[in-house]
Each structure stands twice: as C-alpha cells, then as structure tokens.
Amino acid sequence: ADALSGPGTDVYETFNLVIRRHGRENNFKAVLETIRGLMSGGADSMYRSIPSWLMPVLLGYGGDASMASYKSPKMKAFASKTLGVTSPNASLDYGDTFLDMDHLRDSFRGCDELVVDGEKIAIPSDVATKTNVSSDRKKYRVKVIENKGQDNKVRVEATSYPFPPGYNGNDIRFTPVQVSAIRSGLSPGLTTIIGPPGTGKTDVAVQIIANLYHSFPTQRTVVVTHSNAALNDIFAKVMERGDVDERYMLRLGSGEKHLHTTSSSDHDFTKTGRVAHILSRRSDLLEKVQLLSESLGVSGKAERGADGSPSYTCETSEYFYFHHVKKHVGVFEEALAKEGGDESGGNVIDTFPFKKYFSGLDSTSASLSIEQARGKIHEIEAIFAELAEYRPIELLRSQRQRTDYLLTKQARIVAMTCTHAAIARSHLVSLGFHYDNILMEEAGQMLDVETFVPLLLQRGESDGGSHSAHSRLKRVCLIGDHNQLPPVVKNQAFSKFSRYDQSLFARLVCLGVPSIELNKQGRARQEIARLYSWRYDDLGDLDHVATKDVFKKANSGLAHTFQLINVEEFEGRGESTPTAYFYQNVGEAEYAIALFQYMVLLGYPPENISILTTYNGQKELLLDILAQRCGEGTPLRGVTPGAISTVDQYQGQQNDFIILSLVRTKAVGHLRDIRRLVVAVSRARLGLYVFCRWSLFCNCHELRRTMDQFSKKPTKLHLVKGEHFPTKRSVGDKVPGDKLHEVEDVTELGSLVHSMQQDVAAQA
Numbered sequence: 001a002d003a004l005s006g007p008g009t010d011v012y013e014t015f016n017l018v019i020r021r022h023g024r025e026n027n028f029k030a031v032l033e034t035i036r037g038l039m040s041g042g043a044d045s046m047y048r049s050i051p052s053w054l055m056p057v058l059l060g061y062g063g064d065a066s067m068a069s070y071k072s073p074k075m076k077a078f079a080s081k082t083l084g085v086t087s088p089n090a091s092l093d094y095g096d097t098f099l100d101m102d103h104l105r106d107s108f109r110g111c112d113e114l115v116v117d118g119e120k121i122a123i124p125s126d127v128a129t130k131t132n133v134s135s136d137r138k139k140y141r142v143k144v145i146e147n148k149g150q151d152n153k154v155r156v157e158a159t160s161y162p163f164p165p166g167y168n169g170n171d172i173r174f175t176p177v178q179v180s181a182i183r184s185g186l187s188p189g190l191t192t193i194i195g196p197p198g199t200g201k202t203d204v205a206v207q208i209i210a211n212l213y214h215s216f217p218t219q220r221t222v223v224v225t226h227s228n229a230a231l232n233d234i235f236a237k238v239m240e241r242g243d244v245d246e247r248y249m250l251r252l253g254s255g256e257k258h259l260h261t262t263s264s265s266d267h268d269f270t271k272t273g274r275v276a277h278i279l280s281r282r283s284d285l286l287e288k289v290q291l292l293s294e295s296l297g298v299s300g301k302a303e304r305g306a307d308g309s310p311s312y313t314c315e316t317s318e319y320f321y322f323h324h325v326k327k328h329v330g331v332f333e334e335a336l337a338k339e340g341g342d343e344s345g346g347n348v349i350d351t352f353p354f355k356k357y358f359s360g361l362d363s364t365s366a367s368l369s370i371e372q373a374r375g376k377i378h379e380i381e382a383i384f385a386e387l388a389e390y391r392p393i394e395l396l397r398s399q400r401q402r403t404d405y406l407l408t409k410q411a412r413i414v415a416m417t418c419t420h421a422a423i424a425r426s427h428l429v430s431l432g433f434h435y436d437n438i439l440m441e442e443a444g445q446m447l448d449v450e451t452f453v454p455l456l457l458q459r460g461e462s463d464g465g466s467h468s469a470h471s472r473l474k475r476v477c478l479i480g481d482h483n484q485l486p487p488v489v490k491n492q493a494f495s496k497f498s499r500y501d502q503s504l505f506a507r508l509v510c511l512g513v514p515s516i517e518l519n520k521q522g523r524a525r526q527e528i529a530r531l532y533s534w535r536y537d538d539l540g541d542l543d544h545v546a547t548k549d550v551f552k553k554a555n556s557g558l559a560h561t562f563q564l565i566n567v568e569e570f571e572g573r574g575e576s577t578p579t580a581y582f583y584q585n586v587g588e589a590e591y592a593i594a595l596f597q598y599m600v601l602l603g604y605p606p607e608n609i610s611i612l613t614t615y616n617g618q619k620e621l622l623l624d625i626l627a628q629r630c631g632e633g634t635p636l637r638g639v640t641p642g643a644i645s646t647v648d649q650y651q652g653q654q655n656d657f658i659i660l661s662l663v664r665t666k667a668v669g670h671l672r673d674i675r676r677l678v679v680a681v682s683r684a685r686l687g688l689y690v691f692c693r694w695s696l697f698c699n700c701h702e703l704r705r706t707m708d709q710f711s712k713k714p715t716k717l718h719l720v721k722g723e724h725f726p727t728k729r730s731v732g733d734k735v736p737g738d739k740l741h742e743v744e745d746v747t748e749l750g751s752l753v754h755s756m757q758q759d760v761a762a763q764a
Helices: 028-040 043-048 055-059 073-081 101-107 176-186 201-215 228-241 254-262 271-296 314-339 370-395 399-410 418-431 448-456 492-497 504-510 586-602 616-629 674-681 701-710 746-763
Strands: 092-095 113-116 119-121 138-146 154-162 189-194 221-225 249-251 413-417 437-440 475-480 562-566 609-613 643-646 655-661 684-692 718-720 740-742
Touching: 028 418, 028 448, 092 176, 092 201, 101 113, 101 176, 176 189, 176 201, 176 475, 189 504, 201 221, 201 228, 201 437, 201 475, 221 228, 221 418, 228 249, 228 413, 249 271, 271 314, 271 370, 271 399, 314 370, 370 399, 399 418, 413 418, 418 448, 437 448, 448 504, 475 504, 562 701, 586 609, 586 616, 586 655, 586 684, 586 746, 609 616, 616 643, 674 684, 674 701
Parallel strands: 113 154, 189 475, 221 413, 221 437, 249 413, 437 475, 562 684, 609 643, 609 655, 655 684
Antiparallel strands: 092 138, 113 119, 138 154, 718 740
C-alpha cells in the first residue's frame, strides 16, 4: 500500500531476487546481455558485426532470398572488390578434395567441357570410366565458367599442383553434391547445407575448414556446434588429416577438458593445453638450435644449463640465425653460383655448411645433391620461423596473457559450442577478437538467437570504440537437418504458439534461401535407410553400402537386420510414472538388456551396441537393470554397451547396432513428432531392434510410413540358433526352419540368456 501511495516509487527496487540455474543452462543471462548491448547501440550497430549482404536474409526482407548466395550478382560484386575473397573470375583452391583424375571428372559430370592442365578430358554421360593418368596424387585449383549466352554451356578448367608428401589428407571420395557444397563453402556468402543422416555432413565441414586453412593463411575460421560431441568429432577428423598444424587449433568452452578422451590422439586443444604444447615444442626447437650452434662451433656444451638445458631463448636464437646461419647459407649459395651445378645433380657435400648437424652427412662416403641440400636448409629455416612465432609466449609471463595471445593472434581455427559463444562474447569482444569465416554444425538444433550470437563475436558500435563500419565476415556456412530434432524449448507456450523452437536454419530453408541437400548416405544398410529416407526428396545410397562385406553379412544369431518387437504388459504393468513425466517401462527395459546380453554372449563387441530410449526415466531404469545383470558376480561383469542414452541426446552419433525402447503404452507421446522418429531409426548402421507396444504405434498416422515397413517383419523376436559372431550367413539367405527360434516374450529370452551364461561359467 505504501508503494502504491508513493508517487514514482518502483516496487521492484524494494526487493532482491536470486535465481540459481543449472550450469548447462547458464547462457541465458549472457544471451540477454548480448541482445541488450546490440540494442543499446542503435539499429545500425549490428552492421558492424554482421555484413550488409547477410542482414536482409537473416531478417527475412529484401525480396530476393538468394541475394547472399555466392552465385548472386551482389555476392559476385562483393567478391570482386573484397580482399581475402576469391574473385568470381578466379579459380577456387579445392586442395586435396579430389582423390584422382577420375574423381575430379566424376564430380563435374554435368559440365559441357572439362580441361585439366590445358588438356581436354572426355566426360561420359552415363557410366563412369577410368582415365589413363599418373597414379601420383595431386591437388587442384578449379574454375567454373558459366556462359549465360545462347549456348548456356558450362566449362570447367582445373590446374593441378603437387601433393606434398608426409601426410594423409582427405581420403573420402566426395559425391558431386558434396563437392558442390564444398565449392559453396569456399566461396563468399551464405552456404546452407542440408545433411540427412549418414550423408557426411561432418566430412564436408572438415574439408571446408581444411581448404580455408590452406587457401587463406591470414584468415581465422570459427567453428560452432550445438554439442561438445560434435565439436570433438570435427577436431578428431581434422587431426587425422595431418595437414593442419595443431598449434593453430584452439578449443574453447567447458567441454574442452573432455576432448582428449573422445579423440584417438593425446592432443590437448584447450587454452592451457595449447600453451603447454607450445612451451614443450619451444624446448624441443631450442635444443635443435643448441645442437646446430655446437655443430658450427659457435657455442659449446659448457654453455648449457646445469641440467643440460639449451642456453638459447627465442630471442637469442633469432640473433644466432641472422648472424651465423644466414651467413653460412649465403656463402654456400655463392659457391653454388660459381660452380653453376645442376639442381638435381652434383655432390655438394664438401661445401655444405651444416653436414655436422645432420646425422649421416659427416661420413667420408656421404653425398648430397643441390636439391637435397636446399631441402636441409629449408628444415633449418623452418625451425627459426616457428620459434619466431613463440617469442611472444616467452615474453608474456601469466597464463591468462598467454592464452589471450593465442586466441587473438595465433589460432586460425577456433571452436566452441553455441552456449559458450554466448557466455564468452563480452570477453572476446574486449580482447579485439576477429574472424573471417564461420561454420556452424548442427545448426538445425540451435535456437534462432543461439545461431545469431556467434555472428556477433567481433566488435560492433554498441561495444564502444571507433571502428570500420564494414564487417570483415566473408563466409557463413550453416550445416544441419531441419527434418531431425529441433531446438529444445521447455516452455510449451513459446514452443507451440510462438514457434520459438524453429531454428534459424529451418527458417532460412522455409524462406527459400538456396540450400544444398546431400543425397547419398553411407551409414546404414539399404533396408534400414528406407525407414527414414522417405522424409527426404532424393536420398540414395553410396556404392559401398551394397558392396562392402560388412553390409552384405547378416547379423549373427538374429534372423532380421531390423525388427519391431511387440512388448505386452510385464507382470501386469506397461508404462509407469514414479514421478510426473518420468516415464518407465520395466518390460521393455528387461527385454532390451536381455537382448544386449544375448548379443554379447554370441561374441558381439559390446562397444558396438547402443541402447536408446525416448525418455530419461527409462534411461535411468536401463542403467539400473544393466548394473544388476552385468554387475559383480555375473559372467558379464563390467560389460557395458557403447552408450545408454536418450534419442535426443544421441542425435549426431551412430553405432553398428541399436536397441531402442519407445516406452509408452497409453499414448504415443512426443514420438508423434516425426523428426524424433527420424533420429531414432537413423542411428543404426547394421542392426535396429525396437521394443514397443505395436498396437499403439502402428495406428499413429504421423508414423505410418515407417511403421508400414516394420509391419513387413514379424512382431516377435526371431533368433537363429547355433550362430556366433561373426557369421558367414549373408543378408537374404533363408534360415532353415530347425535353426529359426521365435521368442514369445521377455521371460523366454531371459531364460535363454541365463542358460547361455551358465554355459560360459561352466567353460570358465
């Protein structure tokens, strides 16, 4: 009453409100601060961070949805006058995208004329043929010339250059559509790539990242994903290539500490890990400088530290290079000029100044050509060039200063989740962080604002200071699938009535922004892929799905590669809810764990099997039952599947065999969203076994297309007796009647597993 009676009194100033949020949801405040900061600077402030060619598309106005595409006249004009962007009339550097000449030719089968290194290459219209070319692998720069005249012909000109030895590079034979996506990702503008399950979205993303890294050495690329698992997967694949120097890669966010556990390597890409790596690398290089100095007689072993450490620093090694190394190189080059020797011929071991440094060159029988000598000199120069990059780390003393330097000056590939992007934005802006390209994986799972915030990690007008009014952002690449799970919005009113669960990626697709849909899947068997391929326009299979032995062989001990198994009430119960919305189904959980035990006892690797469910309550029940069935005192003690997870959490991952529990028996629940079903049935490569109440799900109109395919298989689990993993039986082979066993219910399968365990215990 007092507050109401007092004029101008604000009741909200009279109390404090404290809210504690879960750590993973704590980006809400950071997102609001970002939006407030942008609004406080006026409407024009966002143009300082977001390019003018992208803003109309993001806001959905301007009339032309394709204006941000690299093929649009506006983007061609942008490319012709922007530094660091390939001119529309120049060649794009595809690097190691193409495995050989045949791959290059097949990737441009739709063109009218293909010219490689000045030689015209025949393009067959139907069947792929082999070209008589050298087996040496090459890299390619490709220029696509589209004549808009009367003939409307497309000419492709490719120029090869040497493939450097010593690294793996790309080993994937990209499809023509994937090559088109890579072309768009390397070009300026907005690239939208729709990737159905198993079509190689991550492989395309890694190739774009690697090509940008090599083509534009002065540019920085930011990689953003929705989950830590996807980010770790990208980093692991980039490292497998071997051509991206790890000192230029940096991972931000709370998930960074788990990166080394999910990668096959021991590399630590956290900020502290990068600093530790650089200091270790610095010590190794300074040791080489010390050995070089001793071999030239400039210093001796007595000048080393008490512990034998080198006496040089990054600074003094630079002086040593200019005053001694370059002097010796100059004398060597003068001697070569006087002799006038051939590049590859002649023995210059007598005049080579560093023969004592390189092992094997100080013997009387050693020989060295001019080309080899210059290669050795290049190795030495590379040591000093790398040490020059580490000199600021040597001068900076605090860990914070060193990590900030890496972030703003050295790292060329910076990765983070969309959550961390919102949390760290203010710090990045204050450091003067900048980037030229941004690639977002899992864009279909990000909220509209979660996709928008990573575009604003550079300083804008609202953040203070006087800066150029033009954004330096040149390429924006969004990769996702709007036919899979959307962003998670817990408030149903916002989700259903405000369409807050619509991602920016889905909105752009709906607006008609040009997109590239990958059309070949290589993950699953053909019959499993048919369960979800109907949701896409033209989703086919890669050749290896039909030709590789792993896809041709049947699943050991199981009559079918996929099945929907009907589960009636178990001990008088179907679904149950111990607490609100905590759905469980004991019968399905017991059945799923029993099938897992059966498969492991046949010899299946347990890590190749994942158990999924549609509810968290069922996941907890599965974990409890697994702890009992495979716990201490059991023949399968310590055996765990590759994952026990919910469908939502497992999006973006895969495994050879998936056991899926749908839980509900009274209502279909949130599986009625067909996008969740697409995710659920697309995680398996070789086998999918679904446990549910058949009478409920088969009558769901939204799921009918998939359920009709399940209906062609028996609704009772069919086993094959006498088989062990791996089997010699092929898919399609008829199982003899005396070997086929139909399981009536979970009790029968449990009894069978129990007898198999007793046999194992007896043999032990």
